[in-house]
Amino acid sequence: MKTYHYVIIGLVIFIALVSQCALPTAKEPVLSRLEQVEKCGSCHQDAYHNWKIGPHAQAYAKLEEHVDLVLNSDIFPEPYKGMIAQNPAVCKSCHVSENIFDTRLKGLEKEENMEKFTQAHYPEMMEFAVPRTDSTMFVTGIDCLTCHASGDKVLTTEDFKPSGQKMEGQCQPVASTFFTKNISCVSCHKFVVNDQEELAHQGMEIAQKTCNSCHQEYDSEGKGTHYYYWRHDPEDKVRPKNMRVFDVLDVQLKNQVLAVSWENTISPHSYSECGESIADIEVFNEAEELVFSTQARLNRKIYHDKDLQPLFKDEPVSGIEGYTFSPKQEPYEQSYKIEKRVKKGKIKITGKQKAQYWAKDDLAEVIYTREISF
Numbered sequence: 001m002k003t004y005h006y007v008i009i010g011l012v013i014f015i016a017l018v019s020q021c022a023l024p025t026a027k028e029p030v031l032s033r034l035e036q037v038e039k040c041g042s043c044h045q046d047a048y049h050n051w052k053i054g055p056h057a058q059a060y061a062k063l064e065e066h067v068d069l070v071l072n073s074d075i076f077p078e079p080y081k082g083m084i085a086q087n088p089a090v091c092k093s094c095h096v097s098e099n100i101f102d103t104r105l106k107g108l109e110k111e112e113n114m115e116k117f118t119q120a121h122y123p124e125m126m127e128f129a130v131p132r133t134d135s136t137m138f139v140t141g142i143d144c145l146t147c148h149a150s151g152d153k154v155l156t157t158e159d160f161k162p163s164g165q166k167m168e169g170q171c172q173p174v175a176s177t178f179f180t181k182n183i184s185c186v187s188c189h190k191f192v193v194n195d196q197e198e199l200a201h202q203g204m205e206i207a208q209k210t211c212n213s214c215h216q217e218y219d220s221e222g223k224g225t226h227y228y229y230w231r232h233d234p235e236d237k238v239r240p241k242n243m244r245v246f247d248v249l250d251v252q253l254k255n256q257v258l259a260v261s262w263e264n265t266i267s268p269h270s271y272s273e274c275g276e277s278i279a280d281i282e283v284f285n286e287a288e289e290l291v292f293s294t295q296a297r298l299n300r301k302i303y304h305d306k307d308l309q310p311l312f313k314d315e316p317v318s319g320i321e322g323y324t325f326s327p328k329q330e331p332y333e334q335s336y337k338i339e340k341r342v343k344k345g346k347i348k349i350t351g352k353q354k355a356q357y358w359a360k361d362d363l364a365e366v367i368y369t370r371e372i373s374f
């Protein structure tokens, strides 16, 4: 062997040793996002279970289901298909988001920043949440880390007092004044906030209430269960009274006139930006024959069409304009003269819901029924 052979062998050994040192040590494997979420769940089983059957765990699955339906059915208008086909990151902003307190709201978890709760200090706080990019980890949707993580800490409610319990692994809870304030929900649920000024109030609470206090389920002792009511509530999750828009739809029949009125006395914010609620109102006589029928609908077509119009180009955006359910607006009032004489009978209300007002009504699912005898 020549000297340079020894040099080459020496070099090979040296590189092998160096690269060995650079490998991650076996002691602390880096957990994937999915593994981290499962790990949180292994200790916090109730919170995990209620998250899993609620809207946030399924945010990505439902987005995928929707994209599939749009591309493979005629329920949606053609121009909308084009946008979906390009699969823009814009949908993922809220349906598969980065940790909000590591991105747009970074710094807002700190008490000392209460004073600086303005857009001048947090220029990004009103922007859409940041979409995640690792598609192998989309399955967890809006997960524990999206809402709770702040670096390697876990944010929790301001009244949390550590028990001093020793924990292995990655749970270092930090009490945060901002954590249960509306600002963390508003990052994705923007429709409730109309301008920057409002955020200063609504970002904290609206009508002296937090989003949680209405939208989370509470147990008999008044403790939040970590379940959020949503459009696909399982049968055993019964919403409290007045947490359904159909609860406040009032229908009366007097002297052959059917009076329909819908007033928002239950929610401090307007109706969903994209969704639609449809009430089928039917009048039956004593012989159970249908003598009259009409519909009333809620949506925000009047506001949201302008965002969709560029997509639809010269075509008008599909859908029928509905009442916006704004707490500031006059109530919806309609009356109808019924030609066929009815003395006794019943009025049947069937409440249906769909996630996009511009989709055909075939998409609507029945979620509510009520009968009123007269």
Ligand code: HEC
Binding pocket: 062, 063, 066, 090, 091, 092, 093, 094, 095, 128, 187, 188, 189, 190, 231, 232, 272, 273, 274, 275, 355
């Ligand atoms: C600003 C945040 C945000 C963005 C961006 C966003 N969504 Fe959503 N999406 C929501 C919220 C919040 C809901 C549920 C509440 C509601 O209806 O207002 C929802 C509900 C839905 C639903 C109903 C799912 C179900 O449970 O049946 C579908 C489908 C959907 N979005 C599709 C999309 C698509 C497609 C895009 C992109 C074109 C998109 N979203 C962009 C926040 C967002």
Ligand code: HEC
Binding pocket: 037, 040, 041, 044, 047, 048, 051, 056, 142, 143, 144, 145, 146, 147, 148, 156, 157, 179, 180, 212, 216, 223, 224, 225, 226
């Ligand atoms: C959409 C945001 C969001 C997601 C996703 C989320 N949490 Fe929470 N979590 C909250 C909020 C808000 C509270 C405070 C609720 C309250 O004050 O009643 C909370 C409270 C908690 C608590 C303390 C109270 C309790 O219910 O025991 C635990 C533990 C918890 N979350 C764990 C988890 C775990 C584990 C996951 C993932 C499986 C998760 N969270 C996902 C927002 C979220």
Ligand code: HEC
Binding pocket: 036, 037, 039, 040, 041, 042, 043, 044, 144, 145, 148, 154, 155, 156, 157, 160, 161, 162, 163, 164, 165, 167, 168, 169, 170, 171, 173
């Ligand atoms: C090894 C078990 C374990 C793991 C893993 C774990 N936690 Fe915890 N967590 C606990 C315990 C125990 C407490 C109570 C700590 C105390 O009382 O001081 C706690 C406290 C919390 C709290 C505050 C509870 C309250 O009442 O306000 C939240 C929120 C939380 N964990 C979320 C998470 C999230 C999110 C993850 C995953 C990133 C996680 N935990 C992982 C055991 C765990």
Ligand code: HEC
Binding pocket: 055, 056, 058, 059, 060, 062, 063, 093, 094, 095, 097, 100, 129, 142, 146, 147, 184, 185, 186, 187, 188, 189, 211, 212, 215, 228, 229, 230, 231, 232
């Ligand atoms: C990172 C984004 C994000 C954050 C933060 C977030 N959500 Fe959501 N939320 C969503 C998305 C996306 C959906 C729609 C899920 C679906 O149906 O596919 C949703 C659905 C819901 C629904 C059900 C709506 C419906 O029509 O079915 C409620 C209620 C809700 N969220 C409440 C909250 C509250 C309260 C908070 C704050 C504690 C919060 N969310 C924080 C993204 C978010």
Ligand code: HEC
Binding pocket: 182, 185, 186, 189, 192, 202, 206, 209, 210, 211, 212, 213, 214, 215, 242, 243, 244, 245, 246, 266, 267, 268, 269, 270, 271, 272, 275
């Ligand atoms: C006083 C109770 C109350 C408070 C506080 C409240 N909401 Fe609502 N919210 C409602 C009611 C009632 C509905 C209508 C439910 C339905 O669709 O039938 C609703 C609907 C929604 C929906 C579902 C979309 C829809 O229109 O069906 C979302 C998402 C939502 N609210 C988010 C929020 C967020 C985020 C906050 C905090 C900024 C908040 N809400 C504060 C009562 C409240």
